[in-house]
Amino acid sequence: MDRLRVILDITRTHLLARIKQSGIAALGVTFGIGAYIIMMSFMTGLNGLLDGLVLNRTPHIHMYNEIKPSANQPVDLYEAFTDQLNVVRSIKPKKSQLRIHNALPVIDYLEKDSRVKGVTPQVAAKVFYLAGSNELNGAVNGILPHKEDALYNFGDYILDGTPQDLVRDRNGILLGAGIAKKMSLSVGDRVQVSTTSGGIFPLKIVGIFQSGLAEIDNIQSYVNLKMAQQLMGEGNNYITDINVKLKDINIAPELSKTYAKQFEVTAIDINTANAQFETGTSIRNMITYAVSITLLIVAGFGIYNILNMLIYEKMNDIAILKATGFSGGDVRLIFISQALVIGFIGGLLGLVIGYGVSVLIDNAPFETEALPTVKTFPVNFNPMYYVVGIIFAMVSTFLAGYLPARKAQKIDPVEIIRGQ
């Protein structure tokens, strides 16, 4: 303990005696760590935002009935032709229903599955929006608003309204932003919706839905599940889509296959649907680390240089210390601790500056169509980055200080004393 104190006293005196150089060396570290914190907070904040765009609003498994030709044609079943090459031209899909068979028991079953976080049923309906003599092509999805909100942050995409408004109003509709604009409609107005079977339903606009993707906002609206079933003229067991959110996203591909077989539906998992997504995240992380490490290497060279210079200037001191009984290890510790002090102070300052700039960015206005509820730049204030940052600073300055310190350790005091 005492030994460490005397060494730290020497360290402090050396650093204070050349406060300018020490300060510049520390500033190098400050830039490296500050940049790391800023980039990391901003990049991961952006990642989080994009997660919000894609991951959060996308079901992990989406089940529906796809209309497609049967894989097995009747001719395949006929024994007499089994070893022949059968060619069937111009296959048409069999008339089948969009409804999921036995949807309610399936939903029940899924909700009991321990791997499943939540299940939301939907009813998709093709409609026309009517306004005066205009007819607009569109689609209406019947949903359970509170459940969609809980699982997919549905509320984030509603302007001038909440999912709750839809729950309250049986005849309510959350109109797509593009449709509302084209038809000059706003909240409180009524819109008429006609179905493919000819029925016309007047619905009250309780909110505007905006996903940020024009091709969706121009056709898509949301109503209550019951309303959609009514539009289709069907009962409450008519469900066209089942969306599943899992506790662990990674089992989605495997589980979707199981479900597809088990329930005889088409099941698409999120990884297949958004294969390119992960790549973007990891590339952004790579860039962040590459830039930070580059800055720290530059800072490291600065420290290496300054310590080398210091040791050259301090040859006499080193010789005296050794002659009066400080060991090579003590001398090495003196210089390594100088590097570490520079790293620690520079790193700490880097954290403070990184935090300050992150706060500034966090408050800078950032408006995007895609996320109507986001008003400022996304910043991730994960304390982990601050811990990693300071460790980064210490490790890089240690490495930069190690070689010069070893040189100091090996200095032969006799050579120095003789040289006088």
Add this chain to the structure above:
Amino acid sequence: MKNILEAKNINKYFRNPVLFHVLKDISFSITEGEFVSIMGKSGCGKSTLLYILSTMDTDYEGDLYLGGEKITGQSGEELARIRNEQIGFVFQFHYLLPEFSVLDNVMLPARKLGRKSFSQIRKDAMNKLELLGIADQAHKKASQISGGQKQRVAIARALINDPKIIMGDEPTGNLDSKNSNIVFDIFKKLSLEEKLSLLVVTHDLDFAKRTDRIIEMADGLIIDHHSKMEEESL
């Protein structure tokens, strides 16, 4: 009388630029409280010998004993501890750490030894400075005092851990005769009162004559020992 320092058949070679036998079979010993000086022409190997005796140079043949304990072959770490605890070294040039205060300079070896509390070490250091008559300089920076004062600070530092022996390589070589006398008187007093052994290289015959024994060297050999009586005839 107990031997404090004992050198047995010390040989040393320099290999660079050419092989050079610089110390040739040096053997001698110093007893407790003995004040010994070494004289000889420049280049005869006095400094080289002193670096070996002070354990800083380990590249030699022969055996070295300090207080009966064999020093030769010990690890660098162990030698540093021995230097710290048992040997005080005073150089020709006042080697102080320029950025530290006079007091800090004196305290450092004791703080390294770590045997006493900080405040005790501080008190001891002040006592040593007092003994050398420079207590009033204690809080000045080491770079801000005169040459003679620096040399006395270096002696105070050599004394701080109450070593068994003090070695000096021309410690008065840079001092005027007045300061030189002060240093000699301090050494003499330490040898008489504290039973401290001293081994001092000097060119100053008057200084040497007043020591207990003169070791005379030439070309890497000890050619003579002059005890107190014989000194008179030099």
